[in-house]
Amino acid sequence: MRIGLFIPCYIDAFFPEVGIATLELLERFGHEVVYPHDQTCCGQPMANSGFNAEAADTEALFVRNFSGFDYVVAPSGSCVHHVRGKFDAIEQTDTVKEVRARTYELVEFLHDILKVDAFPWARFPHRVGLHNSCGTLRQLKHARPSELNEPFFSKPMDLLSKVEGIEFVELARPDECCGFGGTFSVFEEVVSTKMGYDKVRDHAQAGAEYIVSADSSCLMHQQGCAEHIGVPMKFIHIAEILNGASA
Amino acid sequence: MSTVRDNADDEDGAMLHPQLRAEHDPDAIIRDGRRLDHAEGRSKALRPQPPEPQPRGARVHGNRPVDQAEAAARFIASPEHEKMHDERLWDLRQKRDREMHGIPEWEELRSLASAIKEHTLTHLDEYLDEFEANARSNGVHVHWARDGAEHNQIVHAILRDHGATSLIKSKSMLTEECGFRPYMTSVGIEVIETDLGERIQQLDNEDPSHVVVPAVHKLRTDVAEVFSRTIRTDPSNSDVHYLAEAQREATRPLILKADAGMTGCNFAVAETGTFVVCTNEGNADLSANVPKLHIASIGIEKIIPRLEHLAVFVRLLSRSALGSPVTQYTSHFRGPRQGGEMHVVLVDNGRSERLGMEEFWTSLKCIRCGACMNTCPVYRRSGGLSYGATYSGPIGLIIDPTFNARKYSNLPFASTLNGSCSNVCPVKINIHEQIYAWRRVLVERHEVPLAKKAAMKAAGALLSRPAAYRTAIAAADMALAHLPRFVIYNGLNAWGKHREVPHPPKQTFHSWYKANRGAKQ
Numbered sequence: 001m002r003i004g005l006f007i008p009c010y011i012d013a014f015f016p017e018v019g020i021a022t023l024e025l026l027e028r029f030g031h032e033v034v035y036p037h038d039q040t041c042c043g044q045p046m047a048n049s050g051f052n053a054e055a056a057d058t059e060a061l062f063v064r065n066f067s068g069f070d071y072v073v074a075p076s077g078s079c080v081h082h083v084r085g086k087f088d089a090i091e092q093t094d095t096v097k098e099v100r101a102r103t104y105e106l107v108e109f110l111h112d113i114l115k116v117d118a119f120p121w122a123r124f125p126h127r128v129g130l131h132n133s134c135g136t137l138r139q140l141k142h143a144r145p146s147e148l149n150e151p152f153f154s155k156p157m158d159l160l161s162k163v164e165g166i167e168f169v170e171l172a173r174p175d176e177c178c179g180f181g182g183t184f185s186v187f188e189e190v191v192s193t194k195m196g197y198d199k200v201r202d203h204a205q206a207g208a209e210y211i212v213s214a215d216s217s218c219l220m221h222q223q224g225c226a227e228h229i230g231v232p233m234k235f236i237h238i239a240e241i242l243n244g245a246s247a
Numbered sequence: 248m249s250t251v252r253d254n255a256d257d258e259d260g261a262m263l264h265p266q267l268r269a270e271h272d273p274d275a276i277i278r279d280g281r282r283l284d285h286a287e288g289r290s291k292a293l294r295p296q297p298p299e300p301q302p303r304g305a306r307v308h309g310n311r312p313v314d315q316a317e318a319a320a321r322f323i324a325s326p327e328h329e330k331m332h333d334e335r336l337w338d339l340r341q342k343r344d345r346e347m348h349g350i351p352e353w354e355e356l357r358s359l360a361s362a363i364k365e366h367t368l369t370h371l372d373e374y375l376d377e378f379e380a381n382a383r384s385n386g387v388h389v390h391w392a393r394d395g396a397e398h399n400q401i402v403h404a405i406l407r408d409h410g411a412t413s414l415i416k417s418k419s420m421l422t423e424e425c426g427f428r429p430y431m432t433s434v435g436i437e438v439i440e441t442d443l444g445e446r447i448q449q450l451d452n453e454d455p456s457h458v459v460v461p462a463v464h465k466l467r468t469d470v471a472e473v474f475s476r477t478i479r480t481d482p483s484n485s486d487v488h489y490l491a492e493a494q495r496e497a498t499r500p501l502i503l504k505a506d507a508g509m510t511g512c513n514f515a516v517a518e519t520g521t522f523v524v525c526t527n528e529g530n531a532d533l534s535a536n537v538p539k540l541h542i543a544s545i546g547i548e549k550i551i552p553r554l555e556h557l558a559v560f561v562r563l564l565s566r567s568a569l570g571s572p573v574t575q576y577t578s579h580f581r582g583p584r585q586g587g588e589m590h591v592v593l594v595d596n597g598r599s600e601r602l603g604m605e606e607f608w609t610s611l612k613c614i615r616c617g618a619c620m621n622t623c624p625v626y627r628r629s630g631g632l633s634y635g636a637t638y639s640g641p642i643g644l645i646i647d648p649t650f651n652a653r654k655y656s657n658l659p660f661a662s663t664l665n666g667s668c669s670n671v672c673p674v675k676i677n678i679h680e681q682i683y684a685w686r687r688v689l690v691e692r693h694e695v696p697l698a699k700k701a702a703m704k705a706a707g708a709l710l711s712r713p714a715a716y717r718t719a720i721a722a723a724d725m726a727l728a729h730l731p732r733f734v735i736y737n738g739l740n741a742w743g744k745h746r747e748v749p750h751p752p753k754q755t756f757h758s759w760y761k762a763n764r765g766a767k768q
Binding site: 014018180181 | 667688699708746755
């Protein structure tokens, strides 16, 4: 299996360890993982703000970088949702449609495609609060959102439960948005940061040592909020725990 | 001895709360000519602090775009209001969840409700004709209003024909859309709201901030302040029973002598020509039954085909809205009582136009339960008045721009697109997808600030040129690593104002990969 590794712009710039963990983790399962050098972004920042035409060239570049792989995998739910669910600034040729359909977020790729049943190298003896980003929860359907009367399931929890020693805390508002919201975080910065403060306090009150998520963007925002109001909290991407990060 | 004592007093004084240090404190406990300053004295309750003033809503200037973010920031700057508002509405969301889990077929009900509404909206002309014919045969006068102005004129004409100068009415978002109360004031007709929350808002000359709980943004101290100004209650008494009783004493006589009554409508049934009003205070029944003249304002999207369909909506409405199984009153109105008259005004006010909007027509399915507001993390922290529009919260973001795309051009951006609104919606409106779609439409219509457009154009250009992008990223890292805190934290940097910036790593993933796996390429 030949996998194209998509490392979104903010992970590349601010969280290289998340990219490294994703790469190493996929390689552990014996797959060929290729990182196309000319990649930048999926176009989401422009498209989410309504500027679809301004996203077109970036989307076209994404397709040039990632066509021809069996799968494209990224450690970021919101970017994958953009590629698979939106991404209509460019003409929908067969190549475009194929790249979009083959793009997966890491958790769903491990859970649904590779069907991983063990992470023998991983041990994380800590209390963690799981943050399902809204993109993974309600768009990619990683888990059952609390609003729906449907049977419970959670793909990230399924995977993390296979890690030795891990313990989950229970939140008062389990799937309340943390307030990042892409450009919302700067256009509505007061509401955005208030939501972030409330989110990290909920995790802290539940006794979490770490907030773990499949989206580094939410973590970047929450970390900035926690540091600003002085809530002691550590943040880690799910790829790092599954790849055997110790702490 | 006395010197020691004095010193001790001074030290104590410095540590005491200023209110306890007051020399002529009338509440001071004096024993043997001395102020008691041991534990008993210090445990005295401090004088109550003045209540936090109510943050007011968005500043509306004619057609200019409403700045929701500015009003939301002022709401958050009033922590008692923000906390109460967030917790009160989150409590409604939790009660809704509990009720939902009591109904195994909940998701099926939502699908059914959505399908009934979609069917009705795509056959709206037929069902409206059917409703009109049946209502007329029940002895109801039926009127048609193209817009809010026509609605107000029709109601005014009916009142004039009856020589009516006072009108009691129950809560209706449609009449808010029509600017009904200001119009009636301008023609000399006294309007009295019978819903408690709406009456509070009327007395305070403020719009409702929520479609179901119109005064939910107010603390009881705010209500005490409004009532002391308007119905002469004791300004220092914010006991809810006292306030409710005082309001009742003040309003009941006005209700009893009113010339006419008005209600809105939750559901209008085509096959019977009847309409249904759901309330928890029974105030619609007062409005409809005390005077002999009853006028109902009905938005044309309120039609449902058959009485049996009502069962689906009644099961969903109050559970979604307040997390209660059913409203206290579900009143069916069929025709005028003996010696009375009943009028129905069917109002379009932009609905036909909305029905023709490919991406937005399903917003007409809305049954005004407010569940999307209760679950919205932005709404809960902003207050409904921050939207500066008739409809606030997620449903407001997609309806308000249909009335005025320029004035409400900022609203679709007041969302994280988290999608919780769509999941709680009892008629399955894809609210967050419509918010996303509105952003595109507003950009295409040039209704967004030029600075934003310039930033997005620049971002699009940079992100599609790998070489230029790599250079810029390196510079951004350098900047983050080396700029002092005060530069990053200036007023222009919206990220760093209320949260810390990320810690830039030694190298990007890109450069790590080149150094460690470069050979593979």
